[in-house]
Amino acid sequence: MAVVTVADGRITLTAPFHPDLSPIAYGLRGRFLGKDVGWAFVPEHEARLREICMHLWGVDGRAESMADTTSIIVTVEEMSIGNPVFRKFNADIYLGGCQIAGVLKTRPVARPGKGVRFLAGKPVLSRDGLGVWLSIPTGAAFSLNVPRMALPFVASCLAGHGHITQVD
Incomplete structure (x- = not known):
């Protein structure tokens, strides 16, 4: 971080x-x-x-x-239509300052961010004209390590978009 x-x-x-x-x-x-x-x-x-x-x-x-880090599992439950966290046009998906998913520069392939492991579901890429939509569908779950201090911040970023389960 x-x-x-x-x-x-x-x-x-x-x-x-x-x-x-x-x-x-x-x-x-x-x-x-x-x-x-x-x-x-x-x-x-x-x-x-x-x-x-x-x-x-x-x-x-x-x-x-x-x-002082902890492992968390984030379950995606996107409820925001106007300002979704897990759906971006021509941009990578970030949560609490961590890149969760991105697009390869050399070819249009969705990939997880560094240190992010998808347990259920995966990032999805769809073309729209000359651009691409990157999204993580509702029901997807991924794990990552975050500083323990950042847990409240990550939880606030997830309000209305998903929930956290702390592993340790």
Whole structure:
């Protein structure tokens, strides 16, 4: 997930890709230094970066919080027609900052996100003109590991879209 590190007069944010992160980071005059390092910022942005971590991933950006993880099973029960979580046009499906399903860049094939294992059902891809709809049908279930701290955030993202069963 997302870890904020303060060292050598700068702050770095190491985090997985999230579609909303780049515009926010550029707004704080952050610089992307590569996948291994992440984003670099001036020290006065530490409090704002921790707020961003809570907003995008439901964590405080501390490494200790990332180490305390739990396994969950999410069962999809999409009830929202206007703003579905598990149906996207020309976009990957994210839940609580984690990529749940995506589309291969080289060919139109739906695939699970990194660390996501489907137990029932699977991502479905359907063409619509020049675009594609990516969806996870109601009744599908998948497992993933999340920081324990992020459980309330993930649960709030699922309101009206599914439910969580905590495995451990």
